Structures are given as structure tokens and as C-alpha cells.
Amino acid sequence: MKETFKPKYELTMYNSLTREKQVFQSLIAGRVGMYVCGPTVYNEVHLGNCRTFVSFDLIYRYLLFLGYKIRYVRNITDVGHLVGDVDTGEEGKIAKQARLEQLEPMEVVQKYTNLFKSVLGQLNNLPPSIEPTATGHIIEQIEMVQQILDNGYGYETNGSVYFDTQKLITEEDIYGNLSGKKQDDLLTETRDDLKNQSEKRHASDFAIWIKAGEHDIMKWSSPWSVGFPGWHLECSAMSTKYLGKEFDIHGGGMDLQFPHHENEIAQNVGACGCQPVRYWMHTNMLELNGKKMSKSTGNSILPAELFAGSNAILSKAYSPMAVRFFMLQAHYRSVLNITEKGLADAEKAYTKLLEAYHTLQQLKHTGEAQPTEDDDQINKLLDMAFDAMNDDFNTAMALAKLNVIIPKIKALHKGRLAITAISEATLDRMKEVFHTFIFDIFGLVDEAGANTASDSTGGDTSNLVDEVMQVVLQLRQAAKDQKDWTTSDLIRDQLQAIGVTVKDGKEGATWSKKD
Ligand code: AMP
Numbered sequence: 001m002k003e004t005f006k007p008k009y010e011l012t013m014y015n016s017l018t019r020e021k022q023v024f025q026s027l028i029a030g031r032v033g034m035y036v037c038g039p040t041v042y043n044e045v046h047l048g049n050c051r052t053f054v055s056f057d058l059i060y061r062y063l064l065f066l067g068y069k070i071r072y073v074r075n076i077t078d079v080g081h082l083v084g085d086v087d088t089g090e091e092g093k094i095a096k097q098a099r100l101e102q103l104e105p106m107e108v109v110q111k112y113t114n115l116f117k118s119v120l121g122q123l124n125n126l127p128p129s130i131e132p133t134a135t136g137h138i139i140e141q142i143e144m145v146q147q148i149l150d151n152g153y154g155y156e157t158n159g160s161v162y163f164d165t166q167k168l169i170t171e172e173d174i175y176g177n178l179s180g181k182k183q184d185d186l187l188t189e190t191r192d193d194l195k196n197q198s199e200k201r202h203a204s205d206f207a208i209w210i211k212a213g214e215h216d217i218m219k220w221s222s223p224w225s226v227g228f229p230g231w232h233l234e235c236s237a238m239s240t241k242y243l244g245k246e247f248d249i250h251g252g253g254m255d256l257q258f259p260h261h262e263n264e265i266a267q268n269v270g271a272c273g274c275q276p277v278r279y280w281m282h283t284n285m286l287e288l289n290g291k292k293m294s295k296s297t298g299n300s301i302l303p304a305e306l307f308a309g310s311n312a313i314l315s316k317a318y319s320p321m322a323v324r325f326f327m328l329q330a331h332y333r334s335v336l337n338i339t340e341k342g343l344a345d346a347e348k349a350y351t352k353l354l355e356a357y358h359t360l361q362q363l364k365h366t367g368e369a370q371p372t373e374d375d376d377q378i379n380k381l382l383d384m385a386f387d388a389m390n391d392d393f394n395t396a397m398a399l400a401k402l403n404v405i406i407p408k409i410k411a412l413h414k415g416r417l418a419i420t421a422i423s424e425a426t427l428d429r430m431k432e433v434f435h436t437f438i439f440d441i442f443g444l445v446d447e448a449g450a451n452t453a454s455d456s457t458g459g460d461t462s463n464l465v466d467e468v469m470q471v472v473l474q475l476r477q478a479a480k481d482q483k484d485w486t487t488s489d490l491i492r493d494q495l496q497a498i499g500v501t502v503k504d505g506k507e508g509a510t511w512s513k514k515d
């Protein structure tokens with residue numbers, strides 16, 4: 001029987017290739033293949049890099065919430081544009097860092113890979129399903145170069161292999177569409193700064209295999225020379241290997257549109273004969289002092305400096321969740337400028353949201369409900385929060401809608417608004433939706449735990465209990481997914497026996513405890 005799948009909501013997303021918002025339809029019902037370009041690991045990631053990875057974590061989390069099974073691949077660039085310049089003798093980035101730190105090159109790679117994962121862990125990013133390295137996929141990259149040559153899209157000069165962009169530009173009108181570059185720009189483009197221009201037939205051609213020079217420490221045998229793959233090749237080879245010739249989503253920062261992603265498309269068309277990606281997604285830049293945060297210009301802040309308050313622009317430390325909250329207050333396609341005031345405001349808003357959440361969880365419905373317009377308003381705002389997410393993952397708007405509900409939670413708590421003004425179903429829905437948004441969709445962690453509760457009636461909703469209950473509910477869900485009804489019912493009944501009621505709702509299961 002054909003698999004039927006209906007996501008919780010219909011999702012629209014902006015596709016950088018078509019330059020319009022499109023309703024998302026995955027290639028295979030209920031499944032999503034997503035590839036995001038990962039970090040270059042020769043030094044620490046800065047906060048700008050983190051913005052891109054947090055944005056894709058939010059996208060990943062929302063797709064999970066909608067019910068998709070996702071294979072999320074994010075590579076580690078440990079070769080490619082990290083190598084030196086054969087002609088000028090310029091030292092490669094990894095080699096240079098190894099010399100400076102007196103480490104083996106692979107120690108440099110491991111050290112900064114570990115640091116990268118640890119920072120993203122602090123920011124509560126979920127790990128991808130596969131995290132392949134470029135150096136672990138040299139064979140696949142050599143095979144792809146060969147396919148490109150066999151299909152007539154490449155040529156070899158002095159042991160290096162170049163992608164011939166001419167055919168894609170003039171005959172097939174494929175090259176330049178993602179970045180919006182015009183033919184003339186492309187033909188005079190000289191971005192491939194790795195190699196002697198005289199080896200290329202056209203200025204826009206780019207290297208897919210590079211013959212190593214004496215300064216290059218990372219090199220492999222190939223049919224053309226002892227050398228290394230061009231930077232763009234790893235993502236084409238690894239996305240094809242793990243997600244297929246055609247897959248759903250490819251992401252990265254906007255600065256990767258050209259040349260990196262444009263060249264990825266060219267390579268896939270050249271090797272596999274088809275456009276690889278259905279939806280291209282690009283995040284906008286994090287700026288500092290009105291300029292793109294960047295390693296090379298020195299205009300950057302490291303996450304560790306922010307968490308420790310040790311950067312000169314900061315008067316104090318900001319926790320990982322304040323930083324994550326700061327990021328989700330902006331839509332991923334907007335520029336975000338980091339300032340101390342912005343961080344301080346985010347910190348306050350994060351605390352306010354968590355306090356409201358704890359207050360909400362303590363509210364109990366009593367008496368005969370006579371729903372007023374507040375009931376209606378709350379339900380509309382909750383709907384609008386989801387509408388915002390379904391409209392190209394607008395976390396900023398979703399958050400704004402939840403924020404409008406916060407004064408009502410306070411009013412209900414203080415008795416200024418009678419609990420009977422809303423129905424029990426609305427109260428339950430508020431609890432469920434706030435929980436889902438804060439922890440599952442926004443991926444926030446309650447850093448202050450029970451201390452953030454605005455009211456200290458009873459310790460039942462302490463942070464630890466909340467977290468343990470989430471684990472229990474996840475185990476129950478796993479049992480349900482396996483159709484193991486005995487276990488899922490047993491968990492529910494045992495919880496009921498200790499006064500904990502589990503309710504299954506559209507947005508997931510929630511729990512409440514009777515006094
Ligand atoms: P890199 O390690 O330089 O290859 O960058 C890793 C990811 O961070 C890429 O997707 C870049 O587009 C992204 N990135 C780099 N700088 C910024 C920035 N200032 N703001 C947002 N994303 C960035």
C-alpha cells in the first residue's frame with residue numbers, strides 16, 4: 001500500500017533558486033533529505049557561523065515537529081579551500097595553524113571539530129544525522145571528477161582538472177541562476193584564486209581537482225596527479241552519497257551562494273545530469289559594527305567570549321540561551337546586528353517567557369467556564385504563532401504572537417482575568433503550545449530551572465521534573481511509533497496511578513499533576 005503522510009501543517013518556504021516562497025513538498029512522502037554546509041575547522045567558529053547553524057537547527061526542529069523523518073547531513077570541511085596556494089607557495093590554513101600551535105594537522109582538525117560540536121551543544125543544537133568529513137570522502141570525490149570528465153563537462157591541464165562552465169552558461173543556461181549572476185559577469189569572474197589562471201579555458205571555470213605543490217601537506221593519488229579536491233566538490237560528492245542525486249533542502253549562509261553553491265549545482269549537473277536540490281535555503285549574516293562578522297577581517301566575537309563576558313564590547317557574560325533567544329528574535333533571512341543592548345533585551349525577554357511558562361503550568365481550571373473574547377483571542381494568537389512558522393519559519397513573528405499572550409497569563413494568575421473566562425480546553429492548549437514552542441521548536445533550555453517560577457506554590461513543576469517527564473513522554477511516543485501499545489498504555493497508567501495525567505494532543509503529549 002502507498003505510504004500516506006500528512007504533515008501537521010502545510011509549510012511554505014523561500015527558495016533562493018526560484019526567488020519565491022513555495023509550498024514545501026518532499027520528494028518522498030514523510031521524509032526529508034537536508035544538507036547544510038558545515039564549518040571549516042582550522043580555528044574556532046565565531047558567532048556569525050553559529051547564527052547559520054542555529055537557524056538550520058530551528059528549521060530542522062520545525063520539520064521534526066511537523067512529523068517528517070529527516071536525514072540531516074552537515075559536513076566538516078577539513079580539506080579543500082583550506083589548502084595552500086600551489087603557485088605562490090602560500091601556506092595552507094590548517095598547515096599554518098598546525099605550525100603556530102605545534103600540532104599535527106589532523107590534531108588541528110580534531111581540536112576545532114570538537115570545539116565546534118561543543119559550542120553548538122551549548123547552544124542546544126540537535127546533532128545532524130550524519131556529519132561526514134571531506135577527507136573521509138576522497139574516493140567519492142575522485143569518482144565524481146571522473147564522471148564530470150566522462151560526461152564532457154571538465155578538462156585536465158597539467159594534472160589539475162577544471163569544470164568547463166562554458167556549456168552550462170551559453171548552451172544550457174544553468175550556471176549563474178542561483179546567484180543571479182549575468183553571463184558577462186561570469187565570463188570575467190576570477191574568483192578561483194587557488195590556481196594559475198592560464199590553466200583555465202575560461203575565467204569562470206573552477207578547479208575540481210588540484211595538483212599538489214611541495215607546500216601542500218594534504219594530498220592523495222588520483223588518475224590525474226597527486227593532489228586534492230577543489231573546495232566545492234566535497235559537498236556535491238557527500239550530498240549525492242547520503243541523500244541521492246536529487247534531494248529536498250540544501251542550506252548555508254548567503255555568502256555561500258556564489259561561488260560555492262553555484263559550483264555545486266554545476267558539478268551535480270555535470271556528474272549526475274540533474275539539478276540536485278529542490279529547495280535552496282540561505283541564511284542572512286550576523287553583523288558586528290554594521291559589517292559581516294568574519295574570521296578573516298577580525299570583525300568577530302567567539303561564543304566562548306560571549307558566555308564568559310570577556311570580549312571588549314561586553315560589560316558582562318550572556319548565557320547560551322540568551323544568545324539563542326537573541327538569534328530567534330530575527331527571521332533567518334534578515335540581517336542581524338549584534339549589540340550589547342540587543343543581547344541584554346534578549347536575556348530579559350527569554351527570562352520573561354520562561355517565567356510565563358512556569359506560571360502557566362501552575363494555572364488550574366475551576367468552576368463553570370463562560371468563555372469570553374479572551375478565549376477566542378488566545379486561540380487566534382496560538383494559531384498565528386504556527387502560521388508564522390509555516391510562513392518560511394518566521395520565529396520572530398511566532399515569538400511576538402506568544403509574547404502577546406504573556407500579559408493574559410499574568411492576569412489569569414493574579415485573578416485579574418477569571419479562569420472561567422477561558423475554557424479548560426484553551427488552558428490545556430496554551431500549556432501544550434507554550435511547551436512545544438519553547439522546548440521543541442525554539443530549542444530553548446530552562447537555564448534557571450525552578451528558580452524562574454514566578455510563584456512558589458509547590459515544587460511539582462521544577463525543571464528537573466519537567467525534563468524527566470519529557471524523557472518519559474518521549475519513551476512513550478517511541479513505544480507508540482513501534483505500535484507497542486502495551487508499553488505505551490503501561491506508562492500512561494502508571495503515571496495516572498501517581499496522579500499524573502497524560503493528554504495526547506495535536507501538538508504532542510502533555511502532562512499535568514493533580515494535587
Ligand atoms: P565557514 O566555516 O567560513 O565555511 O562558515 C560556516 C558557515 O557560517 C557558512 O554557512 C557561512 O555562510 C556561515 N557564516 C559565515 N559568516 C557568517 C556571518 N557573519 N553570519 C552568518 N553566517 C555566517
Ligand code: ZN
Pocket residue numbers: 036037038235260
Ligand atoms: Zn558546502
